[in-house]
Amino acid sequence: MENLLWLIPALPFLGAILLVLFGGRLPKSLLSLIGVGSVGVSALVTILLGFEFLAERPLYYQQEVWQWFSVAGFTPSVAFHVDALSMVFIFVITFVGFLIHLYATAYMADEADFARFFACMNLFVGSMLVLVLADNLLLLYLGWEGVGLCSYLLIGFWYKEPANGYAARKAFIITRIGDTAMAIGLFLLFQLFGTLNIQTILSDAPQVWPVGAEGALLVALLLLGGAVGKSGQLPLQTWLPDAMAGPTPVSALIHAATMVTAGVYLIARMNVVFELAPLAQLLVAVVGAATLLIAGFSALTQYDLKRVLAYSTISQIGYMFLALGVGAWSAGIFHFMIHAFFKALLFLCAGAIILALHHEQDMRHMGGLRKSMPVVFWTFLIGAGSLAALPLITAGFYSKDQILWYALAGENGNVWLYAAGLAGAFVTSIYTFRMVFLTFYGPAKTHVSHPPGKLITIPLILLAILSLVGGFIELPHNFGHLVLFSELLQPVLPAIEASASLAANEWLFQLLAAVVSLGGVFVAYLFYIKSPYLLHRLMHNGLAVRLQQFWFAGWGFDALYDNLFVRPYVFLANLNKRDIIDSFYTGLARTAEGFHVMLSQSQNGVLRSYVMGIVVGAIMILTISLFL
Amino acid sequence: MELTFYIAAAVAILSTIMVITRYNMIHALLYLVVSFMAVAVVFFTLGAPFMAALEIIIYAGAIVVLIIFVIMMLNMIQEDVQREKEWLKPSVWVGPALLSAVLLAELAYILLGANPSQTEALVAVDAKLVGLALFGPYLLGVQLCGILLMAGIVGAYHLGRQKKKVIHRFLQERSAAA
Amino acid sequence: MSTASMEAALLLAGILFMLGLISVLIRRNIIFMLISVEIMLNAAGLAFIVAGTRWVQPDGQIMFIFILTMAAAEVSVGLALILQIYHQLKTLNSDAANIMKG
Numbered sequence: 001m002e003n004l005l006w007l008i009p010a011l012p013f014l015g016a017i018l019l020v021l022f023g024g025r026l027p028k029s030l031l032s033l034i035g036v037g038s039v040g041v042s043a044l045v046t047i048l049l050g051f052e053f054l055a056e057r058p059l060y061y062q063q064e065v066w067q068w069f070s071v072a073g074f075t076p077s078v079a080f081h082v083d084a085l086s087m088v089f090i091f092v093i094t095f096v097g098f099l100i101h102l103y104a105t106a107y108m109a110d111e112a113d114f115a116r117f118f119a120c121m122n123l124f125v126g127s128m129l130v131l132v133l134a135d136n137l138l139l140l141y142l143g144w145e146g147v148g149l150c151s152y153l154l155i156g157f158w159y160k161e162p163a164n165g166y167a168a169r170k171a172f173i174i175t176r177i178g179d180t181a182m183a184i185g186l187f188l189l190f191q192l193f194g195t196l197n198i199q200t201i202l203s204d205a206p207q208v209w210p211v212g213a214e215g216a217l218l219v220a221l222l223l224l225g226g227a228v229g230k231s232g233q234l235p236l237q238t239w240l241p242d243a244m245a246g247p248t249p250v251s252a253l254i255h256a257a258t259m260v261t262a263g264v265y266l267i268a269r270m271n272v273v274f275e276l277a278p279l280a281q282l283l284v285a286v287v288g289a290a291t292l293l294i295a296g297f298s299a300l301t302q303y304d305l306k307r308v309l310a311y312s313t314i315s316q317i318g319y320m321f322l323a324l325g326v327g328a329w330s331a332g333i334f335h336f337m338i339h340a341f342f343k344a345l346l347f348l349c350a351g352a353i354i355l356a357l358h359h360e361q362d363m364r365h366m367g368g369l370r371k372s373m374p375v376v377f378w379t380f381l382i383g384a385g386s387l388a389a390l391p392l393i394t395a396g397f398y399s400k401d402q403i404l405w406y407a408l409a410g411e412n413g414n415v416w417l418y419a420a421g422l423a424g425a426f427v428t429s430i431y432t433f434r435m436v437f438l439t440f441y442g443p444a445k446t447h448v449s450h451p452p453g454k455l456i457t458i459p460l461i462l463l464a465i466l467s468l469v470g471g472f473i474e475l476p477h478n479f480g481h482l483v484l485f486s487e488l489l490q491p492v493l494p495a496i497e498a499s500a501s502l503a504a505n506e507w508l509f510q511l512l513a514a515v516v517s518l519g520g521v522f523v524a525y526l527f528y529i530k531s532p533y534l535l536h537r538l539m540h541n542g543l544a545v546r547l548q549q550f551w552f553a554g555w556g557f558d559a560l561y562d563n564l565f566v567r568p569y570v571f572l573a574n575l576n577k578r579d580i581i582d583s584f585y586t587g588l589a590r591t592a593e594g595f596h597v598m599l600s601q602s603q604n605g606v607l608r609s610y611v612m613g614i615v616v617g618a619i620m621i622l623t624i625s626l627f628l
Numbered sequence: 629m630e631l632t633f634y635i636a637a638a639v640a641i642l643s644t645i646m647v648i649t650r651y652n653m654i655h656a657l658l659y660l661v662v663s664f665m666a667v668a669v670v671f672f673t674l675g676a677p678f679m680a681a682l683e684i685i686i687y688a689g690a691i692v693v694l695i696i697f698v699i700m701m702l703n704m705i706q707e708d709v710q711r712e713k714e715w716l717k718p719s720v721w722v723g724p725a726l727l728s729a730v731l732l733a734e735l736a737y738i739l740l741g742a743n744p745s746q747t748e749a750l751v752a753v754d755a756k757l758v759g760l761a762l763f764g765p766y767l768l769g770v771q772l773c774g775i776l777l778m779a780g781i782v783g784a785y786h787l788g789r790q791k792k793k794v795i796h797r798f799l800q801e802r803s804a805a806a
Numbered sequence: 807m808s809t810a811s812m813e814a815a816l817l818l819a820g821i822l823f824m825l826g827l828i829s830v831l832i833r834r835n836i837i838f839m840l841i842s843v844e845i846m847l848n849a850a851g852l853a854f855i856v857a858g859t860r861w862v863q864p865d866g867q868i869m870f871i872f873i874l875t876m877a878a879a880e881v882s883v884g885l886a887l888i889l890q891i892y893h894q895l896k897t898l899n900s901d902a903a904n905i906m907k908g
Contacts, residue, residue, distance in 0.1 A: 787886035
């Protein structure tokens with residue numbers, strides 16, 4: 001089984017190549033078979049490998065496929081390394097990816113560019129798998145850029161709409177800022193360690209750097225820059241809401257479940273470096289806390305169903321960063337897995353709704369879908385419950401509660417981070433159920449024309465089940481005390497100790513989290529179902545309106561960046577349009593041309609004048625060499 | 629011997645001046661022969677008698693005779709002498725003469741001013757030495773000279789051939805325009 | 807045997823060269839120009855011989871032989887060209903040859 005490791009990323013790549021080469025000539029059924037089948041077989045291999053991994057419990061599986069290149073002692077390999085952390089990621093990527101591919105065959109059925117879509121999707125899955133399986137940072141970077149490219153291609157999938165192309169470029173450019181920081185971080189690491197092999201770096205780092213070393217801080221900050229760009233965290237989060245321009249399965253797979261969590265993976269993977277730089281780790285937590293609040297408030301005000309989900313994704317990844325920042329590594333990864341389930345579910349439900357309503361995305365034009373689309377309603381409700389962390393029954397509760405608990409009681413935790421997380425949970429709960437109420441309750445405003453078929457509902461149901469039961473593999477120690485997940489990750493990620501003084505009162509904080517979550521649901525119910533006039537009255541308050549507009553615009557980050565970076569740049573570009581710097585060179589050319597015109601007069605065909613020229617030249621040279 | 633040198637040098641200069649101031653070509657060529665002979669005497673005084681002989685045979689003999697043949701073919705008459713006189717006005721020759729004088733002055737400055745002349749006795753380099761060097765280290769040069777002469781013969785034959793009314797294409801255009 | 811100084815001999819070469827140069831500059835007749843070039847070549851040869859004598863080396867005289875060869879070839883080709891020009895232009899005025907845009 002171990003020897004088949006290379007198959008996991010190779011199969012999606014093979015699928016992508018087949019689709020690119022023969023996409024135009026094959027019938028759609030065969031295209032779907034290739035597109036879904038490659039990821040499906042990959043998922044199958046992953047699951048078999050996972051069983052073996054769970055049975056044998058090795059530290060890792062390693063397979064070197066070939067040596068990539070060898071330059072001046074730098075010999076990165078195309079080698080795959082699977083430990084528990086990678087195992088979780090490849091499971092989520094292939095399995096959730098497979099379900100989304102399956103869903104996409106129905107969602108994209110009427111699309112003309114069917115083959116292109118699946119080629120990009122397969123390429124994405126392959127790149128993402130390379131990212132998480134890579135045993136050296138260079139290969140990881142290859143996958144990292146590969147998923148960035150696929151993200152660009154898929155956001156701009158409907159390229160005939162200029163706005164989509166704009167969104168794609170925005171995503172590509174903004175993530176590029178983070179990638180550049182990360183590349184510099186990799187250069188630094190190579191300079192210090194002479195290798196980019198992840199395991200070597202992790203084992204050598206504590207010898208090279210003492211805790212709090214400047215080098216570690218610098219590297220950690222640069223890696224954080226890359227992670228922040230890819231994962232849509234503050235201050236590079238502006239691209240993610242616009243990325244919703246892509247088809248909904250793309251949003252589900254790339255911009256919710258997998259690619260945007262690459263930053264989480266990177267930080268978790270390089271956990272030793274971050275532990276050596278406590279300042280950087282604190283910054284991770286602060287970035288996570290700030291992002292989850294900002295994105296949560298923005299989500300409150302959006303009307304576009306997919307934009308709400310996009311902001312909620314940013315917010316939930318903020319939770320993961322918070323967890324990583326306080327040192328609750330396995331809690332962050334746990335939340336990643338659960339989030340992948342329920343967020344993919346929510347996006348796919350949203351896609352089903354959008355498809356049913358003729359590509360209507362505005363929630364104000366929806367409503368009353370509870371009766372007409374029962375399967376979607378129930379699965380969406382489960383997903384929403386998980387997102388809002390409804391206590392006990394949903395998986396989201398267990399993962400989020402763990403993060404909140406360690407944000408307070410962990411070694412690096414403090415009250416402020418906890419408060420931010422708790423406030424975020426409240427807001428999450430409100431906007432989630434605002435979404436549910438607006439979409440499924442109230443009078444129907446748009447006719448359902450396209451009820452979802454089997455291919456759409458089956459992935460929904462599977463994901464809904466996972467969103468419910470996924471949480472039960474890791475229960476708080478005062479409530480079942482099941483630690484399957486953190487035990488699995490134990491060899492890779494350091495464990496966290498909760499402070500003993502607070503541990504006695506853990507149930508209190510769990511209760512608080514539950515109350516906050518239910519309270520949010522109640523507030524949403526109050527405003528959107530029970531007494532809508534309250535909302536009406538609120539909207540007449542000037543301050544509230546201005547706040548709403550501010551949040552709707554994503555806290556004005558786009559405008560800020562526009563004024564700070566884009567406009568000055570465009571101004572300079574316009575200034576330079578007239579080739580100011582070139583004028584020197586064109587001036588030189590003009591002068592040369594003038595001399596040419598002048599001197600060409602001297603070529604008159606009179607032999608004697610030529611001889612005269614030679615004589616004058618000889619006199620000048622002689623004079624200069626004699627008297628100067 | 630020294631006196632011979634200076635006299636020969638004076639003759640050479642004077643006759644060359646006469647060459648460049650004549651209007652009649654034949655007169656000029658006769659003075660040119662005198663000039664070459666004077667230079668041959670200078671060679672002799674410098675201890676290169678073989679070169680002196682070559683100077684007389686090839687310059688004063690072959691080359692000048694060749695030019696005279698060509699002048700005879702071109703059929704010069706008194707009219708051409710008159711035209712030559714018109715062309716050689718003082719306004720034409722003062723400027724170039726001044727320029728050349730400057731050049732000469734600089735040359736003299738280099739020759740005479742650089743270091744005080746140490747009058748060493750000039751030793752003759754006899755023809756045997758020259759022949760040995762010519763067919764020793766300079767063999768390649770001799771062969772190249774042979775090729776050059778060959779090319780000269782072929783070129784002269786080709787260019788000097790009288791063709792049936794061959795008009796250069798530029799001239800054809802001009803005559804067509806006229 | 808000789809006591810003539812090298813400087814005097816070189817000066818003679820220089821003067822002859824200058825006279826040839828002046829002639830090239832002021833004459834319009836192509837044949838005169840050719841004659842002037844011969845004078846200049848001869849002066850250059852004289853300078854070589856003086857130098858060869860000064861250092862008691864045969865190289866100077868060998869150079870003179872090469873110059874001689876070159877002058878012979880040059881005169882033969884040059885005269886052939888002059889004949890052609892005269893046939894084409896019916897004149898020996900070198901300025902008239904500027905229609906060739908050399």
